Amino acid sequence: MPLSDPCAILRDMHNRTISPVFVGRAEPGAALREALRRADEGVAQTVLVGGEAGVGKTRLVEEFLTTAAASGALTAVGACVEVGAEGLPFAPVSAVLRVLHRELGEELAEAAAGFGGELARLLPELGPPSGPEHAARDEEARGRLFELTARLLERLAVRRTLVLVVEDLHWSDRSTRELLGYVFRVVQSCRLLVVTTYRSDDVHRRHPLRPFLAELDRLRTVRRIELPRLTRDEVGAQLTGILGRPPEEARLDQVFDRSDGNAFFVEELAGVTEDGHGGALSDSVRDLLLLRVEALPEAAQRVVRVAAEGGSRVEFGLLGAVVGLCDEELIEALRAAVEASVLRAGEDDTYRFRHALTREAVDDDLLPGERSRLSRRYAEALEARPELVSRDQRATRLASYWYRAHQPVKALPAVLEAAAEARCRHAYAEQYQLLERAAELWEDVSAEVRGRLRVGSGIESYPVCDCADELLGFLDLLAGMTLAARYAGEQERGVSVAKRALRLLEGMGHPLRAAWFWAQLSRLLRQLGRGDGWPELGRARELIEGFPPSPVHALVLTEAAGWCSVFDSGPGALATAEQAVELASAVGDEDALLNARVSLGSMLIDRGEGERGLTEMRDVAARVVPDERVGVFTRSHVNLQSLLEGMGRSEESLRVADEALVLAHRYGLADTRSWIMGNRADALFSLGRWAEAEEACEEALRSAQSPVAKGLVALRRARLAVARGRWEEAERHCDLQRGYQSRGRAAQTAHPAAEYLLVIASARGRVLDARALFAGVVRDDQAPGTGSYTWPLVYEAARAEAEAVGAPAADPGRSEAVALIRRYAATLPRHYPVWAGYALLVEAELRRVEGRATAGEWAAVVAAFEEPPRPYERARAGLRWAEALLAEGERERAAGALGEALRLAAGLDAAPLLQEAERLAARGRLAPEGGRPGAAGPEAPGLTPREREVLELVAAGWSNRRIAEELFISPKTASVHVSNILAKLEVTSRGEAAALAHRLRLVGGGAGRSREAAV
The missing domain is CATH 1.10.10.10 (Winged helix-like DNA-binding domain superfamily/Winged helix DNA-binding domain)
Structure with missing residues (x-):
């Protein structure tokens, strides 16, 4: 056997302390086989196998893979790689894809045709990776990578069943977890089974894997298996397999008591007993684990100690370079370690400990100085011969080795290179961690060394300063951390870093750089729901005044235009949007240009120029899709969908939602999917499809990631509860919304929140509280926003006054309250039919307060909500129309109007409205066609x-x-x-x-x- 394949010599070695008999695990094995059966039928499955260290997870999976392969499935195994304190980004996914590429060759290349450049970030064998043209597109490229990975697996799972195994999920990096979670959610109708293993005893309360597992538990295609320890009889069967004969009862009792049913410890104890080299067994688990190592020849012990510091897997060539043995000596040492079941040889020329517990014990036994010396030797060997490890792991491992070697001069540039590599692979959480480590190392390196570094912050497209001041390198580092935190969804960390940068910039005389950080801080605060971000954005605008146009100008003005489209779309806002469009075009920033046009279109619609605004937004949406500008898509389609609904064009809004959901699915944008589903719920509510609206809210909540998205879901669920008369439920959702968006003042959230609280107060007879809520909105001078958010609030304020007529406690101040409502309503736009309909509705309610409303006025309101169709508003107006007709003596027409209102209310399940209609029928002695009799209450003897x-x-x-x-x-x-x-x-x-x-x-x-x- 040539030495070019040294692992092959050792790969099939078998040691008698490993039981040749697979013991127990009947139920877990059956569950895995059932999952394989379902996958064979075309329903993708995921099985999570958990258990304490040493309980037998790997053995279970190995036995299952043998069964799966025998059934014709293609199997591939990848493991999360521990490098220092963090996992290697996407390591198990890359390993699995590498196995599939080796097995399938051209078939995989054909399946990846058209997007191999993107997948090359995970599988370098596909060629050089394609890169984003602009730093701002990093956000979209990550979702694209996820979607393409899922698409590749779907294509490969057409011809045969794929069984993919990801081991050691407790060491997984965040990017790997997010990619796997995406695949588990979206890959459903294909022959794919993914099996993962994790050490449950390592998953403590704050372990990042814990919420990930909880999220997966909600998926119907995911099953979790927890392996218990072996029973006494199973331990006896395991010992029988190892020893070749049944153990004595006393020895069985001793091993069972000492191992407590842990399969790995049973093997260790059996090995000590049979070899007779252990003497009296130590009470220390660590000593037990080291007994097998200490029995090795000296050279083998040396190799094992070096391997323990190299990571969870070490390549043969790298191990040899660090140990300093020739190939023959190294193979002999490895042979001894493999025969003793300390190490295992992998098919990719790597070696790993047969069990992680042994590696941890060996590593703990090293002296501190010994660890740092070995790490330095690993780093030196890898620098001298980079080809010793795969390209996708090289930068991260080198950074980890130099850091653990306590060599900051070497570690800092290595860490920065690893961070740039993580960003290239869209592993933003890992990029942030590495940049955080770079910030820790920064002061330990001389200014001369720092001046030679290229930070690679991710804002190279924004040349905000040409100064060579070495402190600006640190600011570039903080800029990279800010973007990485934002892309990774770690907004709190991003806020902290941006504020740190701004403190450093005070008095430095770099206004454009400061403006960049202020703009980022504004966006982060809005995403967190901690204010509207205007003071921060205003500061950024002040800083760029007087400077020639630059990408920073385009960024700041585009952010300002986006802010205005949400918080204040007045005349000045339109000028800001137009200026942002002009500036972004001048500096050639396509993403900023498209985002500015989205804001411009939104403002035009608010001003009543609906067709012009829709044309602008539809043009942007059409350009986003072929160019795959996902960073713009998150606004273009979402805003278009919302604005169509606000204009009363709910059916069109649903059609845009259908297209947007496909794109959100393609790009893996969970938070954007939540916004789309929330807007979809709005349209469904307006159309009277409340059950579907509730389902959309539930889906939006499942996808929501940011506090703002979660707050919007709570607001929409409050609306449904209010319409159905579930006051306590509505209050709970309102409380949740305030918790998520305690400091927001956008009309699209502030006005509905006030509306629902106002309705609850009115329903409970607290008209003074209802007045105070409305007066607060007026007093705060909140921008009216589009009529869809504000008109319903004004209507509920008017209706509350009308419902309180006759209650003496409500009389003081009623005339002032009515006057305030009228004045505020006069300021609201009425550009679209649904807004004009609300204007009629509000005035009719106010005239009802004054006792002047006529049946003709209510008839006009009912007609206003027939096209566009608004069944809830039509039913409410229809009830008042019937009441007015009855008062005018038109009983037959009143019965017809009331029958229609009853029919609509019953179809909507609008309980309060239905009850009020039934009471009107009873009071007026009407028998409306299609109506239902009122519910009977307690009987009073003698009362009619x-x-x-x-x-x-x-x-x-x-x-x-x-x-x-x-x-x-x-x-x-x-x-x-x-x-x-x-x-x-x-x-x-x-x-x-x-x-x-x-x-x-x-x-x-x-x-x-x-x-x-x-x-």
Whole structure:
């Protein structure tokens, strides 16, 4: 056997301390076979195998892979690689793809045709990776990489079943977890089975794998298996396999007690017993693990100690370069270690410990100085011969070796190179960690060395300063950390880093650089829901004044235009957007240009130039897709969808949502998917498809990542709860929304939040609280925003006043409240039919407060909501129309209008509206076609149904005249009913009648409360 394949000599070695019999695990094995069966049927499956270290996870998976291969499946194994304190980005995915490439060759290349350049980031064998043209496109490239990986696996799993194994998930880096999570979520209809293993005893409460596992548990195609320890009988069977004979009872008891059923410890104890070299067994697990190592020849022990410091897997050539043995001596030492079941040889010319526990024990046994010396030798060997490790691992491992060698002069440039490599692979969480390490090393390196470094921050396209001041290199480092944190979804860290940079920049005289950080800080704070970010953006705009146009100008003005489109789309905002478009075009920043045009289109729509604004936005959306500008897509499609809904074009909004969801799925943008599903819920609610809207909200919550996205889901769920009369549920969602967006003031969130709280207050008879909520919105001078966010709030304020008519406590201040509502409504736009319809609705409600609303006015409101169709608004207006018709004596028309309102309310499951319509039917003695009878309450002996209705109003404190108006009867008739009630209840006053009615629960709190329950 030639020495060019030294691992092949050792790969098939078998040691008698490893049981040839696979013991127990019947249920886990059956679960894996069932998952394989389902995958064979075309339903992708994921199995998570957990268990403590040494319990037998790897053996279970190895046995299963043998079964899978025998059934015709193609299998591939990759493992998360521990390098120092962090995992290697995408290591197991790259390893799996490398195996598939080796097995499939041209078939894999054909499956990757058209996007091999992107996948080359994970599989260098496909050729040189393609790179983003602009740093701002890093955000989109990551999603693209995820989607293409999933697409490749789907294509490969068409002809045969793929069984992919990812070992040691507890060492996984964040990017690997996110990529796997994406694959598990989106790859569903193909013959793919992914099996992962992890050490459950390592997954403590704050371990990053813990929330990942919890997220996967919610997926229907994911199953989690926890391996228990072996029973006494199973330990006996394992010992029988190892020893070749049944063990004595005493020895079985001893091994079972000492191993506590841990399969690995059983093997270690059996080995000590059989070889007889251990003597009395130590109470220390570490000593037990080291017994097998200490029994090796000296050269083999040396190789094992060196391998322990090299990482979880070490290449043969690198190991030889560090140990300093010739190939023959190294192979003999490795042979001894493999025969003793200390090391295992891999098919990729690497060696790893048969069990991680042994490696940890050997590494712990090294002296501190010995560790740093070995790390330095690894780094020196790798620098001298880079080909000793694969290209995708080289930079990260070199950085780790130099860092652990305590050589900052060498470590800093290596760490920066590794960070640049992580960014190239879109591993932003790992890039941030490496840059954080670089910041730690910065002061330990001389200014001369720092001046020669190229930080590679990711903002090379923004030449904000040409000064050679070495401190600016550190600021570039902080800039890279800021972007990496933002791309990784670590906004809090990004805020901290940006603030640190701005403190350093104070008094330095670099305004453009400072403006860049202020713009980033503004965006991060908005994403966190910690304010609107305007003070930070305003500071950035001040800093760029007086300087010639630059990419920083385009960035700041584009951010400002985007801010204005959300928070203040007045005349000045339109000028800002137009200026941003002009400047971005002048400096050639295509992404900034498209984003600025999205903001411009949004503002045009708000101003009433709907067709012009839609043309602008549709043009951007059309350019985004072929150019794959995902950073723009996250605004173009989402904003277009939302604005169409706001204009009343809900069906069009749903069509845009369908296209946007496909793209969000393709690019793996979970948070953007949440926004799209939330906007979809808005359109479905408007169209009266409330069950679908609720499902959309649930899907939006599952996808939401940022606090803002989660807050919007809570707001939409509050709207559904309010419309259905579930007041406590609505309050809970409102509380959640405030927790996520406690300092936001955008109309699109502030106005609906105030609206729902106002409705709840009104339903509970707290009209003064409802007034205060509306007055607060007006007082805060919040921009009205599009009518879709503000008109419903104004309507609910008017309706609350109308519902409170007749309640004495609400009389003071009513005229002022009505005047305030009218003044505010006069400032709102009415550019589109649905906004104009709300304007009619608000005025009709205010006239109802004043007792002046006519049936004709309500008929106009009903007609306004027929096209575009708004069934909820039409039902609410229809109820008021029926009430007005009844008051005008048009009973037949009233019955028809009420029947339609009842039909719509029942179809929507709008309980408060339905109850109010039924009460109107009862009060007016109407029998609306399609209506349903009202629910009966507690019976009062001797009271007729009409007398019960009168008693409700008496209990509310209403006069005979007001009762007559409410029930469409004469005051004299009302007086007769009251007299009859007093006689039948055997009381002498209206007050006693009210008290008795409440005590006997003959009323539900009075007509005032009943009416206030209507939404």
